[in-house]
Amino acid sequence: MEDYKLIALDLDGTLTNSQKKISPATREVLLHAQHAGIRIALVSGRPTAGVLPLARELELDQSDGYIISFNGGKIVSCKTGETLYERYLPKELLPRLCGLNKKHPLAVIIYSSDTIITETADNNYVRGDAFINHMPVEEVPNILPRIDFHVNKFLFPGDPAYIEKLLPSLRREFPTCSIYCSEPYYLEVMPNNVDKAQALAVLLGRLGLTRSALIAFGDGFNDQSMVRFAGMGVAMGNAQQVVKNDADFVTRTNDEDGVAYAVQKLVLPGVETHA
Template identity: 30%
Template sequence: MVYRMLALNVDGTLLRSNGRLHQATKEAIDYCLKKGIYVTLVTNRHFQSARKLGRALKLNAIYVTHGGAFVSSTIDKPLYENRLSEDTTFNLVQVLENYDCHIRIIHERYSLGNRKKITENLSGSASMHTSEPLFYPVQYVESLGDALMDEPVTAPKMDVIFSDREEQQAAEHTIRNAFEGVTVLQSSPVKLELVSKGVSKEQGLFVLSNHLGIKAEEIVAIGDAHDDINMILEAGLGVAMGNAPFEVKKAADWVTRSNDESGIAYVIKEHFRKQHRLGFLDKINVD
């Protein structure tokens, strides 16, 4: 099989545990680019964060961001977007403000959150990313509901961190029953991610691949999280990181090393080194 696309999750996959890129990963991705492979990022992060990482890797790509809700190479003209409406965003906030939680509306241009502080030892690794670009405005307000009444927002994604598991479960139950058009993703025992119905990483990836004329079987997809499972299952070669949970590894065709052990570089070495440059393969009409 000739692979034409490499799709990479970011946190826990592309980045090491310390949030940095390994030099071996950069070199391996550059190797793929020189072979004509289309490399993209598929992430829950906001668009500007993904684009910043893409520039560090010298990618010229369309990125699948906000968990699949915003697929674009530029901030102004997305290839695809599926947002929570103004009314849905406002109503979600109205419900969530009854719980002990920190709410973040993740827009492609800015982030808007309430000032609620959640104890660090309870939230643990569920805390929001702090590596946002300096040009990405992050604003905190006392009442998100009041702020949205003044300036309504259509949100690609909302992140919510709760004080404890019980609060998270109660809020999740309410949202699932009251908001038919919202998909609820549990990314940790105390964190929910809220997107519009139909939004997923795999849906965003296949919007992109169809746009580029790349078949699902020509994609290598690498991830480490539960919301990467369907992307891994549907790709031609689905790869789980060594640090991924058992369920993700079970879904994968291949398990690589962990993100701290240059797992992406290892995949590329094993599966791309024998593949000729795509331009050459296309000339000789190899599928």
């Protein structure tokens, strides 16, 4: 049995169930893991503020846990609040990126430290993002003049079929950016070479650990990199097929305590819990 020291968990569709909640059984198993000296990193496309409530629920501040937000663009220590690593988009690209929603039928979202900023607060995707992240929405007529902070990512929600067709041309237009879909309806623009695996490699280096000590859980397209990278890559039962294809182990779904089941089976054998 491999001696795992770091558990990396995607949130939506992985750690949380369909109600966006951590089940009691999953929470219990993850607290057991932390009491056994295993660190947890919550690895999400969400902004840091949108991950904090779940980090508090899992008591990551007491167990030296980490938040990796913006799909790998930022690493924060839950114990100290210190930013350990951060990547953001070049200032010279911001005017062109701010104009994409005017050229295409897309909404646009950026994040300050505690607010979702958009030009269309009544957009269904924007409202959904605010609900998931528990963050207030600030509507502005034009995003560009509002930017007085480093932008970790742009989120362009829209019709999945349109986004799928648009993706190749945007990658050609912005070759210095990492552009992909975290969900079919979420087009994300990040600094180049930013993904969940890259950030986990940075964190492992800081902790003096190797990939073999990492077990990573995911379900979506943006989880592929870390599922491939980890010593043990775990796909949820509800994961995209490409994630399952890359995984070393496929667990139960997020509504069947899939994280708890796999952690108990692969990380904490012999530990009695109610999962």
